[in-house]
Amino acid sequence: RKEVEQDPGPFNVPEGATVAFNCTYSNSASQSFFWYRQDCRKEPKLLMSVYSSGNEDGRFTAQLNRASQYISLLFRDSKLSDSATYLCVVRDRGSTLGRLYFGRGTQLTVWP
Amino acid sequence: ETGVTQSPTHLIKTRGQQVTLRCSSQSGHNTVSWYQQALGQGPQFIFQYYREDENGRGNFPPRFSGLQFPNYSSELNVNALELDDSALYLCASSLPLGGRVGTGELFFGEGSRLTVL
Secondary structure, eight states: OOOOOHHHHHEEETTTTTTTEEEESSSSTEEEEEEEETTTSSOEEEEEOOTOEEEEETEEEEEETTTTTTTEEEEESOGGGGGGEEEEEEEEEEOOTTEEEEEEEEEEEEOO | OOOOOOOOOEEOOOTTTOOEEEEEOOOOOOOOEEEEEEEEOOOOEEEEEEETTEEOOSSTTTTEEEETTSSOEEEEEESSSSGGGGGGEEEEEOOOTSSSGGGGGOOOOEEEEEOOO
C-alpha cells in the first residue's frame, strides 16, 4: 500500500469555481503535512503546510484529520494560473528532514 | 528561482551505461536529498546527504549511489542503467537542522530528465 494516496484526476473546472482535493496517508506516525504544486515539466514547489487546526492562505484552505488520516485542500475562485498538479506530501515522525512521501498528484485544469 | 541548480537538464543513455547527475544546493543549505519522479507519479525519495554523509535512504538498489562535497554540492550516480530508470531526477536542499525546521520546506532544482533506451 502506498504511503500517500490521491485521486489523480484530471479535474477540469471553469474559472471562479471552488475546488477540493483530498488525500489519505497510511502511517499514523506521520508528523508533518504539506501541499506542493508542480507545473508541467517543472519542479515541485511548496504551496502550503497543513496544520492540525486547519489553516488558510489567501484563497487556499487546508485541513487535517489525524483520526481519519485524511488531508484536504480547498481553493476558491479558481484562476487559469491555478492549472497544475497538486501533490499531497507527508513526513513521518523521526524521519530525516529531506525524506518526504509524495502522492502521485492530482491534475487540475482551469478553463476560461 | 530556488537557488538549486542541476545538470545536465536532459540526457539520453542506453541500457547498461552509467550516469552522473549533479546538484548545487541553495547557499547555506547543508542537506541535499535526491528524488526520482517517473512519468505520472509523485517523486520518490532516493537518499539524503547531510554534511557529506548519507543519512537516509529510500527503497532503491545499491546501483544508485551518491556523494556530497565539502561545499554541499552533490552527485547522484546510477550504474547499469535499466529502462525503468527513465525519469526526472530531482535534487532538493533544505535549511540546516535547527533552522526553520518547522516549515519543512524543500527547495527543488528543475531536475535532470533521463531517458534510457
